[in-house]
Amino acid sequence: MERCSIETSKSVIINLTEDHEVIRTMLAVSTYLTDEKIREQFPESQKIHISASINEQNNIDVARIAGQGFAEILHFKSIISRIMAHVSYQPGLSSVYTELFNFSGNEIYIEAFPQLATWTFHDASLSFSKSTVIGVYREEKCMLNPDPELQLKNDDHLIIIAEDDNISHPTMDIPQFDFGNQSFSLEPFRQPSSDNLLILGDSSLLLQILKELDHFLAKGSIVTLAGNCKNGIDHDCITKYEFDNIVTECVKLEIADRTNLENLLSRGIEHVLILSDSSLPPEQADARTLMLLLQMRDWKQKSGRQFSITSEMVDVRNQKLAQVTNVNDFVISNHITGLIMTQVSENRNLAPIFAELLDSEGSEIYLKPARNYVEINTPIKLHTLTHLVSLRNEVFLGYKKVKKNDSGSIITDITVNPNKNVGIVFMEDDWLIVLAKG
Numbered sequence: 001m002e003r004c005s006i007e008t009s010k011s012v013i014i015n016l017t018e019d020h021e022v023i024r025t026m027l028a029v030s031t032y033l034t035d036e037k038i039r040e041q042f043p044e045s046q047k048i049h050i051s052a053s054i055n056e057q058n059n060i061d062v063a064r065i066a067g068q069g070f071a072e073i074l075h076f077k078s079i080i081s082r083i084m085a086h087v088s089y090q091p092g093l094s095s096v097y098t099e100l101f102n103f104s105g106n107e108i109y110i111e112a113f114p115q116l117a118t119w120t121f122h123d124a125s126l127s128f129s130k131s132t133v134i135g136v137y138r139e140e141k142c143m144l145n146p147d148p149e150l151q152l153k154n155d156d157h158l159i160i161i162a163e164d165d166n167i168s169h170p171t172m173d174i175p176q177f178d179f180g181n182q183s184f185s186l187e188p189f190r191q192p193s194s195d196n197l198l199i200l201g202d203s204s205l206l207l208q209i210l211k212e213l214d215h216f217l218a219k220g221s222i223v224t225l226a227g228n229c230k231n232g233i234d235h236d237c238i239t240k241y242e243f244d245n246i247v248t249e250c251v252k253l254e255i256a257d258r259t260n261l262e263n264l265l266s267r268g269i270e271h272v273l274i275l276s277d278s279s280l281p282p283e284q285a286d287a288r289t290l291m292l293l294l295q296m297r298d299w300k301q302k303s304g305r306q307f308s309i310t311s312e313m314v315d316v317r318n319q320k321l322a323q324v325t326n327v328n329d330f331v332i333s334n335h336i337t338g339l340i341m342t343q344v345s346e347n348r349n350l351a352p353i354f355a356e357l358l359d360s361e362g363s364e365i366y367l368k369p370a371r372n373y374v375e376i377n378t379p380i381k382l383h384t385l386t387h388l389v390s391l392r393n394e395v396f397l398g399y400k401k402v403k404k405n406d407s408g409s410i411i412t413d414i415t416v417n418p419n420k421n422v423g424i425v426f427m428e429d430d431w432l433i434v435l436a437k438g
Contacts, residue, residue, distance in 0.1 A: 085212030091328035101339035122148035127170035135159035145363035201275035293325035370426035
């Protein structure tokens with residue numbers, strides 16, 4: 001610890017994978033920082049915080065004890081399982097998460113705008129054209145997507161999405177809304193029909209993913225689990241678990257077999273989620289995933305069936321290679337967790353914001369059909385759209401445009417934090433990215 005001069009650092013990242021190693025190292029760092037000599041000679045060292053990821057829920061409390069107030073703990077399994085559950089039926093969502101957690105492009109910042117005191121959250125959110133206001137940070141607590149009529153206080157900070165910090169400036173006036181030929185309704189959206197989801201592969205995250213899916217999928221949705229039941233996965237235990245909305249069906253077989261795969265895909269599947277085989281080395285696991293993706297692409301082309309495919313990848317370098325299979329979205333587990341940990345190491349106050357974004361309670365990020373909000377094939381200003389989304393107690397974050405290229409492949413273009421001064425025309429298959437409570 002002395003050789004590393006930890007007492008002069010801004011933050012500490014513990015980059016280990018085994019929980020017992022993480023906790024042991026965290027205890028070593030926190031004990032060093034609480035030494036009386038260190039505290040006297042380096043008083044600023046008491047502001048240092050430790051970022052670390054824990055795999056098992058049961059180890060989080062002891063990790064916090066070991067951290068002695070210095071630590072911000074990320075629960076790896078809950079983060080990844082929630083992201084996988086959402087992305088499996090909302091392709092493109094992982095790109096939104098990556099954008100927000102990455103240091104390139106748009107990020108989440110916490111900034112003070114005392115000139116907006118006494119304004120409502122709704123009016124404050126409309127005063128920025130090149131930033132997106134998603135919440136309020138008040139008395140060390142974050143409120144994402146609060147009541148639009150929440151009145152801001154002098155000491156409040158706004159939680160915003162922007163391309164950089166200290167570049168967001170309110171216009172101090174509310175823009176005029178131009179509805180043009182748009183017509184809209186505030187009637188509740190029609191509840192979606194049940195879904196039919198296929199999960200391929202065995203993973204220790206499986207039960208946690210199913211619990212998350214049970215929060216969001218419509219009642220009666222069928223989730224078929226197909227794999228070899230390796231890695232300690234007990235399908236009987238999953239089958240006996242009582243879910244509120246989803247119905248699970250477990251099939252034990254070799255998913256790499258073409259005949260087995262075609263039989264599974266012939267069941268009227270709407271979404272496919274491929275889980276990486278954690279019992280294999282990263283390159284072998286990704287190679288197995290690529291084989292499944294290639295077979296599914298070939299079967300889709302020959303059968304004419306349409307369904308979305310989301311795939312977990314271990315190595316981010318294999319993502320570009322896998323794009324030729326026309327997969328709809330990727331979840332790269334270690335990459336996303338690493339991005340979050342790095343963000344938290346830079347700003348400890350981001351930890352509760354990320355936790356709420358990825359929690360099944362409160363507000364989360366959703367992709368919703370643009371046609372549910374606006375008239376398709378009709379121009380609309382994004383300032384006006386921000387206002388319309390706010391009327392539903394949601395926050396407009398961006399949009400997903402869908403089109404086909406010359407070869408007939410579907411191309412998606414995701415934009416987060418667009419300039420609100422521009423206009424746009426949404427088509428039938430386009431989506432809005434919103435922060436909503438369901």
